[in-house]
Amino acid sequence: MKILNYILILMFFISCGNSTEFKESPIPQIQRNTPSPVTPTFSDIEERVLKPNCIQCHAGYSDYQVVFSGKEKILEAVLKGTMPKNAPALNNELKSLLNDWVSAGAPFEDDDGEDPPAPIELAPTWESLSKNVIFPKCVQCHNPNGQASFLDLSTRQKFFEQRVDYLNNFEDVANSYLLEVINDPDEPMPPVWSNIERLNEKEVKALIEWIENGLP
Ligand code: HEC
Ligand code: HEC
Incomplete structure (x- = not known):
């Protein structure tokens, strides 16, 4: 009986130890080149990153091809925090989301989704x-x-x-x-x-x- 009490008390302290450790753990760093289990698609990036934070100045970002061809610069500006302009940098969750998307080749849709719109050829229209x-x-x-x-x-x-x-x-x-x-x-x-x-x-x-x- 005594031994059992002792074990319970010990377990209590161990679990307390764990929980404070968890609370004090540092903010997760951005992991490069490790896509999250579900690869984000353009619509995730559009809804969570571009529409709320960028479109009001960069109207062109509503177009997949424009974002695709500028993806490295977009990622760089967001990770450095130089964009969005005149606003706080995006939080780490959104930075990772964008990073995962670019690392995965900036897909338009997941595998069973539709194909990306074809780039429109240059014409005088x-x-x-x-x-x-x-x-x-x-x-x-x-x-x-x-x-x-x-x-x-x-x-x-x-x-x-x-x-x-x-x-x-x-x-x-x-x-x-x-x-x-x-x-x-x-x-x-x-x-x-x-x-x-x-x-x-x-x-x-x-x-x-x-x-x-x-x-x-
Ligand atoms: C990064 C921002 C930016 C981009 C991109 C940009 N402009 Fe401008 N543009 C400005 C600013 C700021 C002015 C006003 C000050 C100046 O003339 O430099 C201006 C002025 C102009 C003027 C008037 C110039 C004058 O002196 O009367 C024209 C015409 C113009 N832009 C056309 C364009 C065209 C066409 C494009 C795309 C091919 C373009 N701009 C891209 C920022 C930009
Ligand atoms: C308030 C307007 C505004 C918002 C919001 C904004 N930008 Fe910009 N962005 C600009 C202007 C203006 C420039 C031209 C350079 C400058 O003035 O800093 C620019 C330049 C850029 C460039 C080119 C810079 C380079 O290094 O080549 C990128 C990429 C960019 N923005 C991405 C973004 C992204 C991504 C967002 C949203 C997360 C965003 N911007 C939000 C106004 C804005």
């Missing part, structure tokens, strides 16, 4: 240019809430409204103010400090053709 060029390279600043809200480029209608000042009224578009700004050797758009890749030759050509055709 709003559908193609907005997804390939204007959202990823301009709209994160040029939207109604962005830092360059004075020139909203997020809809075709907004481009149309700029036709006199920026688009040379659809004539000789290669020499319009918009193209001058895009091609400016010293202070181009997107700005050098943004680290956003400048428009390549093909993109510039498609943009000119799109405007000359009256923004189809």
Whole structure:
């Protein structure tokens, strides 16, 4: 009987010891390259990371292809805490979620889900240019809430409204103010400090053709 009491008391202390140890355990570190048992999909990232914290400035992040092609920079900005801008860094749970997703190759859906939307080929249409060029390279600043809200480029209608000042009224578009700004050797758009890749030759050509055709 005495021995049994002794064992019970001992067990009590051991369990107390364990529970304080648990409480004081440090915040789990982010584990690189160890995906959690269930790999997150784009919709998890969209619902938990992008919509609540990023979309208001980076409108392009509603598009899978845009996020996929920028995934390393997105992860880096989130892990370092430089993004979201002017807001506290994301918590460790969200950082790990994003890290797991990128480590797993940034899947759109799980295995038995649908295929990711195919990248839209570059063509002189709003559908193609907005997804390939204007959202990823301009709209994160040029939207109604962005830092360059004075020139909203997020809809075709907004481009149309700029036709006199920026688009040379659809004539000789290669020499319009918009193209001058895009091609400016010293202070181009997107700005050098943004680290956003400048428009390549093909993109510039498609943009000119799109405007000359009256923004189809
Ligand atoms: C309040 C607006 C705002 C929010 C919210 C925001 N960003 Fe940004 N982001 C910017 C601006 C502006 C820049 C351009 C660089 C700068 O000003 O720091 C930028 C730049 C970036 C860049 C490019 C920087 C680089 O190193 O190449 C990435 C990637 C990025 N943001 C990711 C995100 C992610 C991911 C989120 C959400 C977790 C987010 N941002 C939330 C405004 C924002
Ligand atoms: C990272 C933010 C950012 C991105 C991305 C960006 N811009 Fe800008 N843009 C600005 C800011 C800020 C200004 C105002 C200050 C200035 O002219 O530098 C501006 C100004 C402009 C102007 C007016 C210039 C003037 O002096 O009248 C045009 C036109 C323009 N941007 C077009 C674009 C186009 C087209 C893209 C994409 C190819 C783009 N911008 C991408 C931030 C951005």
